[in-house]
Amino acid sequence: MLPDLNLRVLPRTVQQATVDKLRLAIFSGVFEPGSRLVESQLCVQLGISRPSLREALRSLAAERLIDIVPNKGPFIPALSWEQVTAIYEARELLEVEAVGRCSQTISQQELQALEKALSAFEAAASSNDALARVTTAADFYSIILANCGNPILEEIHRGLVARISLFRSRSMSLKGRALSSLAEMREIYNSIAAGDEKAARKAARKHVLKAMAAAKKSMECGN
Amino acid sequence: MLPDLNLRVLPRTVQQATVDKLRLAIFSGVFEPGSRLVESQLCVQLGISRPSLREALRSLAAERLIDIVPNKGPFIPALSWEQVTAIYEARELLEVEAVGRCSQTISQQELQALEKALSAFEAAASSNDALARVTTAADFYSIILANCGNPILEEIHRGLVARISLFRSRSMSLKGRALSSLAEMREIYNSIAAGDEKAARKAARKHVLKAMAAAKKSMECGN
DNA sequence: GTCAACCAAATTGTCAGACAATCTTTCAAT
């Protein structure tokens, strides 16, 4: 009998779990941009000790998900529009490249997974679940980046998208943006499925630029 | 009288100083790739406490300059050639874009600084100082990346170059590579000075590809 | 009433020490 079979390869430490929790909290907008994170409060809320928390915070700071100012402590960065633009531009550069490569190298099996992810986003786009829209869209990109043949591009892209997650969820809530996004993603998918690299790159570029425009719009209105 | 005027904006903490020290040590090849870093030893060597050290290590791990395996601890990653290739490819993508942008936006003053950096590398290329070659070359790129109009590209590029610093210094010690590199960099500089974006991108791509080839060569020989 | 200086509370930076969990190595037994 195997009462407690555990195939977990890497044991999860408290600090890792904390990083994941905090990252998710930041994604979800639990913390107001610009607001300070008080160590002692977080310790209690997370049920961990201050050293463990501080280690987790250093990780997040290195990921640029939080800023730490000496003697003032960590806080959620309030990105300026210029910074957001710079991130979107970098994302464009990476994503266009990844989509282009992906169109040439993706396997049939992964292509089916991509189609499935597109369907999932389609369902979410029609719903009112803002979180589902963002996560299903993220799954779609994730498959593309995982099949571009370069794990570094994937890694960097994930980091960039993480930093603008709030803008993405806000802009995705913009009226009509989800459906527009769906059309653009379908275009990307079709180009990849057809193995048309040039069209795929073009579609990817268009998609990011439109996403950036939507983010700008949502930023001007909401704030 | 102002006996102790201090214009330092951000106070340096032990943690920050430790990250910088360790980063530099990793750059310099003080630690063998694949070797483990023992916390208690580093504490003594650096003269700091274990919590402070661990915070610094978490930062470095997030930068991917070290790996931390749960219950085994931190160690210097031994990059495979595939990983190095992936990093060089990502570097190519970013650097070509940055050089292209830079050629269109750089100011006269910064252009002079770039020329000066090129001269510095020229001097280093003829010398036997391997470290000087790497640092002066890094200064050259640094100016380009700082003037590409997108701080995110700069940030990502710095991170990538840091991860392959050992390969760069090794390949830069290859016979003839420094002079070849100088020629390529001069071509980049001339294209930027001429404001010729297309030529600048082409030269930048060529340079990275040659650097990658040199890195591969040095990897096969030396190891 | 406004502004400055100053004091007190809150928060961070850093350290020391401790202990359990886990990994590594050594050594003995089969």
Add this chain to the structure above:
DNA sequence: ATTGAAAGATTGTCTGACAATTTGGTTGAC
């Protein structure tokens, strides 16, 4: 030689402490 177990080393985590710095409010002078 392979296996197994015990001993040592190392990491993961917590508690507690204290100095340095920031923050906020109070007091006092003008």
